Amino acid sequence: xxxxxxxxxxVHTNDHATYGGDVNKRNYQGQxxxxxxxxxxxxxxxxxxxxxxxxxxxxxWARVTFACNDAVxxxxxxxxxxxxxxxxxxxxxxxxxxxxxxxxxxxxxxYGVSGxxxxxxxxATAHGTSSADGVVEIVSPTxxxxxxxxxxxxxxxxxxxxxxxxxxxx
Amino acid sequence: xxxxxxxxxPLRLGGNDPRDAFTAEQFSRLTADVLAMARVATxxxxxxxxxxxxxxxxxxxxxxLHGIGLVHAPAIAVLGVGAIRLTWNDAYTDAYQRxxxxxxxxxxxxxxxxxxxxxxxxxxxxxxxxxxxxxxAGAPLDGTIxxxxx
Numbered sequence: 665x666x667x668x669x670x671x672x673x674x675v676h677t678n679d680h681a682t683y684g685g686d687v688n689k690r691n692y693q694g695q696x697x698x699x700x701x702x703x704x705x706x707x708x709x710x711x712x713x714x715x716x717x718x719x720x721x722x723x724x725w726a727r728v729t730f731a732c733n734d735a736v737x738x739x740x741x742x743x744x745x746x747x748x749x750x751x752x753x754x755x756x757x758x759x760x761x762x763x764x765x766x767x768x769x770x771x772x773x774x775y776g777v778s779g780x781x782x783x784x785x786x787x788a789t790a791h792g793t794s795s796a797d798g799v800v801e802i803v804s805p806t807x808x809x810x811x812x813x814x815x816x817x818x819x820x821x822x823x824x825x826x827x828x829x830x831x832x833x834x
Numbered sequence: 835x836x837x838x839x840x841x842x843x844p845l846r847l848g849g850n851d852p853r854d855a856f857t858a859e860q861f862s863r864l865t866a867d868v869l870a871m872a873r874v875a876t877x878x879x880x881x882x883x884x885x886x887x888x889x890x891x892x893x894x895x896x897x898x899l900h901g902i903g904l905v906h907a908p909a910i911a912v913l914g915v916g917a918i919r920l921t922w923n924d925a926y927t928d929a930y931q932r933x934x935x936x937x938x939x940x941x942x943x944x945x946x947x948x949x950x951x952x953x954x955x956x957x958x959x960x961x962x963x964x965x966x967x968x969x970x971a972g973a974p975l976d977g978t979i980x981x982x983x984x
Contacts, residue, residue, distance in 0.1 A: 691843045696844065704844055704847065711930075714928045722876040786944065787982060801948060813970060
């Protein structure tokens with residue numbers, strides 16, 4: 665079995681060369697694709713890997729939509745979660761409109777290659793029909809805290825927010 | 835066997851053994867998915883801190899389609915308390931030195947911290963974004979902002 669080159673994309677160490685690109689990439693013996701229905705040329709492959717590497721740079725690590733449970737204090741409910749790998753982080757209720765998410769230190773890709781999680785970017789958006797804001801705090805490379813406030817700056821109870829986090833090189 | 839008569843490239847699609855084959859169907863799926871992701875890909879994201887009182891601003895993290903790391907970050911200028919302007923180059927080149935013009939159409943940001951705050955993001959021109967952070971009362975507020983640009 666071939667072990668993929670490089671690290672999982674969320675580690676942010678891959679470039680086009682990791683995927684087989686090369687600035688001097690060429691077709692064998694200079695022979696371009698003969699049939700576009702069956703062949704992939706060096707030029708096409710080079711474009712593909714360059715674009716994949718570029719998108720990997722800015723891709724988010726995870727996106728979680730969650731609802732705070734404050735009226736009846738309880739662990740926040742994760743309504744939706746998508747990430748490059750793994751299952752949802754562990755949510756913790758700190759108080760009204762105040763939630764902490766904890767991810768594992770590392771996750772594995774589809775080939776079992778592990779990569780560390782190093783969260784360096786976070787954005788939160790509040791849902792709803794009235795003015796509200798989400799404020800983020802990167803507590804550690806694997807822990808992010810989110811607080812919800814209403815228009816007056818008061819902690820917002822039972823808020824629903826979407827948190828997006830991105831990782832950087834360790 | 836994925837290699838064709840012109841081994842190793844052009845790649846000849848086909849084969850039956852998944853261990854060394856790459857079929858037209860698989861490649862079609864790969865390219866369709868890559869294109870779909872490219873259409874909604876984030877142009878850049880970063881985290882920066884502004885101190886309008888001192889007139890300083892700096893990046894803690896930056897990643898763009900053109901590269902990851904602070905060396906690739908846009909120019910950052912302090913406009914005032916809690917206010918910065920990010921200016922990207924006219925164009926960037928990929929790993930193969932193919933250039934593409936910068937054309938920003940959407941930006942957003944989130945405040946960091948433990949108190950109520952909000953960030954507005956304005957695309958002032960096609961390669962420039964202004965980020966302004968405010969407290970709950972609407973007063974300019976220094977601090978750290980995470981932003982995304984599309």
